[in-house]
Amino acid sequence: MLVHTDYLWFNTKQRQAFIRIIDEVAAIVKTSEVTDGTVLVSAIPIASGVYVNDWEDGLISDFQAWLEKLAPSGRDYQHHRTGEDNADAHLKRTIMGHPVVVPITGRHARSRTVGADLLPGVRRATEETRRHQGDGHPGI
Amino acid sequence: MLVHTDYLWFNTKQRQAFIRIIDEVAAIVKTSEVTDGTVLVSAIPIASGVYVNDWEDGLISDFQAWLEKLAPSGRDYQHHRTGEDNADAHLKRTIMGHPVVVPITGRHARSRTVGADLLPGVRRATEETRRHQGDGHPGI
């Protein structure tokens, strides 16, 4: 079985950031030479998540407002007794999801470019965004 | 590595619909001749999701009421400035989950039927339902 592993590193300045990683992931898939299989995108540290959705400013704002409502910051969480202050980030990323698995299929591939290796629908599905929260550790 | 890809298409008439796809997925697994591995079930378009749970009418009603409470429709979402009106569907499917990965194991297989290839527990776990929301695009 062909397995290819690679890493993306991000440093964020804000407490919460959304990062679009679809192009980076597609480039890694191309390098891997996998034409039929899956991509697993997993985020570290643990208060970050990975999800698949439209990369649209309004929708990202909606996600931010919604996450703040469902898992508010600034509360007296038990987790903060450890000295951490990001319990809400742990909850928010639980909502958004953590590991993402996306299909790769070359069945319809023509030009052997990544774009062609992915079906139109799948290409859309791989519009991964990445949400990195919390303590400023570099993460993938 | 044996990789098998197939597609299911659905047209829904309602804004929100739950569709039971376990039998279709099991049939695809059987066709694939994969006896040990995983099934990845991924939904497109992006406002649809896939999840694993009991196919029970009361529970589905509970999910619908709960999703409407956590991610209400009819609000003034930023995403709607693009002309779309389904921001709530994006949020709802985030709660429900998107890609589902289910184990296939033939370790206990006897008759080589799909039923036997899947352990009893796993068979139950593959009672996939599929939630398609939003703009009426055909989806898989």
Add this chain to the structure above:
Amino acid sequence: MLVHTDYLWFNTKQRQAFIRIIDEVAAIVKTSEVTDGTVLVSAIPIASGVYVNDWEDGLISDFQAWLEKLAPSGRDYQHHRTGEDNADAHLKRTIMGHPVVVPITGRHARSRTVGADLLPGVRRATEETRRHQGDGHPGI
């Protein structure tokens, strides 16, 4: 392709329990001799879930309070007309997530121990906890 399947069984006495399974999963990975690939951790019965996060008492308390707020028990759920009383557990595990897929990579492996086969970050990511809820069925 090397595929290895194993099972963990738990009996819980409480209606809701969090169980740490990282060591068990890491031992299974070691036994499998898979050095590059993925681990799929899937929970049965259906009202149980699997998630990846810090194993910290305060955070687990936060999760419990938060889940009770988002998906309260003791309500008149439609699902209860079947005789079951755990609709809230179905909702809670939907929030927490169900199947978890974690990367295994031996790229940096030195000593062939599990610890070395997993990168430091990945090792942290595999700090799986397991939430078993509901009707007391043994589950994996």
